Amino acid sequence: MPISLFIEQHSSGIAFYINGDLQFDTADEALYHEYLVIPPVALAQQRFFQTDLRVLICGGGDGLAARDVLRFPQVQHIDLVDYNPEVLELARTVFKPYNNASLESDRITVYTQEAFEFVSAIPDNYYHVIICDFTYPTCQEDTSIYSREWFQQINRVLYPDGIVSTNGVSPENRTTGFWCLYQTLLSAGLMVKPLQVDIPSFRRHGYGNWGFFLASNRDIKRFELERIALPQSLQALTGEDLWQAFIFPDKIAQVRHEAAIHSLDYPQLFYYLLNHTFTLPKDNDLNVTVDFIDIQESGNGLLAKSDLLKIESVAKAWREQIYQYSGSTDNHADISQLLPVQHRYHSPKMTKEWLAYLKQLLAEIDLNSLLNSLLERSHQLPERMASELRQLADKIRTKQPLASLPPQTTQLLMVLSITLLMANLITPDAVFAKGYYSGSSGSSDDYDGEVEGEAKIWGFFLTAMGGFWLYSIFTRSNDE
């Protein structure tokens, strides 16, 4: 996917965006980079006393993380791998006053390469410190460098007792996504400490606070953190602030038990980032806290068995909900599984609005053409369904009344509804499209008599399928 870069000029500095996401604002970037870089290198300096340190920076092509690694004289060499040559060029030019010309240091080697590919070719136990400074994922493909497989590779090339630091997402705004990363790191055999920090420019952009993870293949103890020596002349990080960063409100921390592991086979992270369902409790609920300095958990995260953004998962969720609904008046459908947000420009509200179009979507379908195509493939269908479809085709052809809908056909109608909804929801522009009905004088003349007739048939089907269930979801989502 092509990448867009944008530099916003301020009176006192710059803000840099990749794909429209703020990477740094010179007004407060020190906060982000010092929390990402200083604790792991300071800890490694202590663990590998009087040893020349080898550091890997994955991403971080702007050179700002490298600037802070270079504060440590014990660091003998840095490998920096970033796949974007344009960002690296900016680091050597526009960003140079801010990164102190870090990429020109004789202690650094820059590789223009995909990080996953680069790390795969590195021998075991190679780096004392690994820092992951990646951009926020904008699509499913971007999440491979947050996967269990990625962190397993990181653990493999990490020196025993070495330290990993990785940026996360917002614990406040993307709570399940944040803890998904936590569980994924644990599942890769790393001991993990989550951190959170408030970065004003991030908050102004609506990102919430920001999270990081400090990890190692050996438990990180309180006494170690208490003894680390911070370099002189840091701009943002103090020892006291660092202790606070490990403390999370209990309500937020509890969500870690619900998050599944993100793997290449069953990616979860992007789903969590798009479908943020956790609501931050009111302030008075935030007084109960968890200090992760004193907690060391082992990997017991849920291993996902499906990709919730795929249509197959959505179909399963619908089937479960319909069966559940038929046996109960209490409807607690999880809308984020029934109609997950599929694109970062969309909100749950936008997605839900498409439920209102379902009848019109179904009315678009030429039932005879669809039945013909299905019956041509009847050998691929269960015999019972094929037989039901033949009977249905006959009834429609001979204009017989449809008294009730057989169960297999109901299932077909359900997957058709899902397919039509999903086709529109996964096309980003279509979700922004506007209905033209709404009393406007638009041309609805295309719905001639025949189509109206089809619409009636579909209306009947919809009721048979569980239109009340659907209606209740829609009205409930509107109320919310």
Next chain:
Amino acid sequence: MNDLTGINIKNITVSYLTIRQLTLADSESWDFFVQAAPYGCFMQSWAWADFKELEGYKTFRYGLFLDTKLVGGCIFYFYPHPSKANLLIAPGGPILPCIDELISARTQESMQMLMKQASILVKELSAIALRIEPLWTQKPDYLTGFVRAPADLLPSETLLVDLRPSEAEILAAMKPKGRYNLRLSWRYGIETEFTTDTQAIPLFYDFFWETVKRQQFFGEPYGFFINLCQTLFKANTAEIGLARWRGEVLAAIIVVYCGHRATYLYGGRSFEHPEVMAPYALHWAAMQRAKARSCTVYDFYGFTRDPHHAYSKFSRFKSQFGGVPVTTIGAHDYFFYDQLADTLIGLLKNLGGNNP
């Protein structure tokens, strides 16, 4: 030779329509064609397709040629997703040779060729339907198999202001209240500026987002506008317009140019100083600027005569500038039933026990 039928009466030679994928070398002639076409649309321009690629779409750009002359075509857009339920879309397309003229056979043939190409793409991409959205005001008979889609990406009802008359005539065609407000904005000394400086993007976005929140619309994020402006500014097909009062920006718009049409695509205004009527001065200046760029139409991009419609408030404002409401046929879908049947059967099988 009749250029459109391809038949040379004197020499009895017949020209054939061909279709091929356009390359970068065709970009200039494609844009020239789209701009000159009576139903040309900015969403079918080369730069817009580049912008959508930045947004993650795959684009498929096809031209129809009569011998070597470009006479039609379509840019198809597709957003990749692992699910086999997807749309191939053509907002503003297709662009066919002379839809209004009496050469329907050639036009029909063009449509058939594009449909054949679309059916190949749909198979390759595992899509289920093609959604077209041409700016035609009547649905032609040969558009068989297409059904009205429930929602439009391009507003199917819009308000067009004719820029061909003189400034005084355009002013006279405005509603009295609109004219009054415009003159008021001039008396307040509202200054306007149009720019392709990307540093105006954050300024624009602040007003856009403020308006989105105020009106509770669905708004695109900042990154969308960075991509849009960076791409279209480079192609000189869009500008940001700003209205200032006493040095303070009060309103901002994005105008897109495509041939004879200037389209007011996005806008926003401040809560502050509504009494100075900054948006009136800004749209008036945008019209004059469009006129100076040889545009003959200013498209207010979305309009309704329905007082209950979500856009009624905006439409009241737009209608102060005069103009004529125009209704296009809107988005139409063509379903590829074999593809749809395959997707449905795949899902049914999966529900039978296989994991996704």
